[in-house]
Amino acid sequence: MESTKRLALAQLISSVGDGAYYVGSALYFTLIVGLSPAQVGLGLTVGWAVGSVAGVALGHVADRRGPKGTAVFLGLGTAASVTAFLFVGSAVAFVIAACVYACFQCGLGAARQALLAGLIDPAERTTFRARLQAMSNAGIAIGAALGGVALALGTREAFLTVFVLDALAFAAAALVLRKVPSVPPVPVKTGEPSVAVLRDRPYALLALLNMVMLLYMPLFSLVLPLWISTRTAAPGWLVSAMLVLNTASVVVFQVRVARGVTGLRSASRYARYAGLLLFFSCLIFSFSAMSSSAWTAALVLLAGAALQVVGEMAQAAGSWEIGFGLAPEGKQGQYQGLFGAGTAVARMLGPVLLTGLILMGGALGWVVLGGLFLLAGTLTTPAVRWAERTRSLRRELEDGGAAAHAEELDREVVVGQLAARP
CATH class of the missing domain: 1.20.1250.20 (MFS general substrate transporter like domains)
Structure with a gap:
């Protein structure tokens, strides 16, 4: 505690x-x-x-x-x-x-x-x-x-x-x-690659899909402020209200949302929900440019922000379970380093990609972005199943190798005992 x-x-x-x-x-x-x-x-x-x-x-x-x-x-x-x-x-x-x-x-x-x-x-x-x-x-x-x-x-x-x-x-x-208490280091096993995560293709795919989902990160800091000021009739202060809504919702509800994730199956389901919610939030954001009324545009944007934060919390809960659950014990550091790279890449490429896509593409740009969220969330389920299959196969091979090694040792013992008889 x-x-x-x-x-x-x-x-x-x-x-x-x-x-x-x-x-x-x-x-x-x-x-x-x-x-x-x-x-x-x-x-x-x-x-x-x-x-x-x-x-x-x-x-x-x-x-x-x-x-x-x-x-x-x-x-x-x-x-x-x-x-x-x-x-x-x-x-x-x-x-x-x-x-x-x-x-x-x-x-x-x-x-x-x-x-x-x-x-x-x-x-x-x-x-x-x-x-x-x-x-x-x-x-x-x-x-x-x-x-x-x-x-x-x-x-x-x-x-x-x-x-x-x-x-x-x-x-x-x-x-x-x-x-805090120390966690003992885990030495590299003989013959094992030093950075095993780079050879784990299912996990790398999941890290990529997670990176796509994290493209929502620049929305409140950059994209929506520019969208509101250039494409809608909504007041500029609405950006602050949306940011407060997002932050307060995560503080109050993130733990409750995460309680629904109890394993990889429910994590995959949450990823699908997140993709769907983020898709609809993008559609709603695109509608905000269609009204000349400041209050109407503001209400549409707040509705989109509410859906977006629910999708964000669902995505976060699912991704944590996937990132931890599929990482082998003793390799959590390197696996979390790859999975967490999605945040760095989203910070790096997100502003450039999203400002060009949304401000130049308008409503169509929002639809394309929402489609990316939907696709990434949908593909997470088969990617998790692929990762589970590879881990199950690896365990079977390791167990088989251990059994074969044990049989070989037994044979050596028997041969040794026979040779020792007069």
Whole structure:
């Protein structure tokens, strides 16, 4: 019980720092440092691309060295990398700092998930992960409010305070993780590939489908604000109302939604539900441009946002069960590193893909995006079955190999006994 409280506290503390960083970082680099939006976008794209690859390697380190010590080290490294942003003065320095930050962040996520898998009973992992998600959203909301103060002040010192807050939050979270029990490292077996997840095609497919589903992430931060301001008659403040609705819903209902996921079959069903809900939410968002009434457009957008957040919670619950349930024990770090790369890729490609698709394609763009969600959610079920079949076959082969080895040993014993007779 004490370890779960510390894991949740560490998640809350680091999320406060993340919330402040998300709100103020882009404006700091453009208004204070003097980088162009294109340079900031390029730096973040390169950073998350590098981080998504590094997350798998650092997750493997967590498996071999122990997830607790690795998570503490990567948490402190994240704090240091955030501090490095304070000294960025050029585009090149920003790209380098963004790469280091993304590597530590992705690796930290994989190590934390491996630590969770080692400390929490498998039957409780999805529900506990839902609690962490609720804590994360609450922390981000608190941090965003603090970051909003920096935006209101608009001074260099106010923005720098945001980065210092983020760094201190990650350092404090790392110190909290030091108090949780250790999970023993698992050595590589003889003849086993060092990074086995790269050969697990069913799991790689599921990670890809999860990445497609995570394309909803840039909707509230970028796509919907631009859509509302350029294509609808709805008031601009509606973006804040939709974000509050999303955050509050996750904080209040995510754990309840996750309780319905009790295994891979129910997780697959939730993925299908999520794809369907996200598809209809996209259709409703497209309808918001068809009314000249501000109130009508606002009601349509709020209805779409309500469906979207239910789909988001269903997708999250299903993906946690799939990500944990199909990862072999002793390899949770590298497997969570690959599965978690979907978040980095969504942050990297989502803004570019979705702004072009929605703002240029209009209503048709929303339909295409919804179709992607629907397709990914539908394909998750056969992909999970494929993964289950491969694991069942692997167990049969391993059991057969063990039985054959035992028979060989028995034969050697018998031969030895016969040879020893006078």
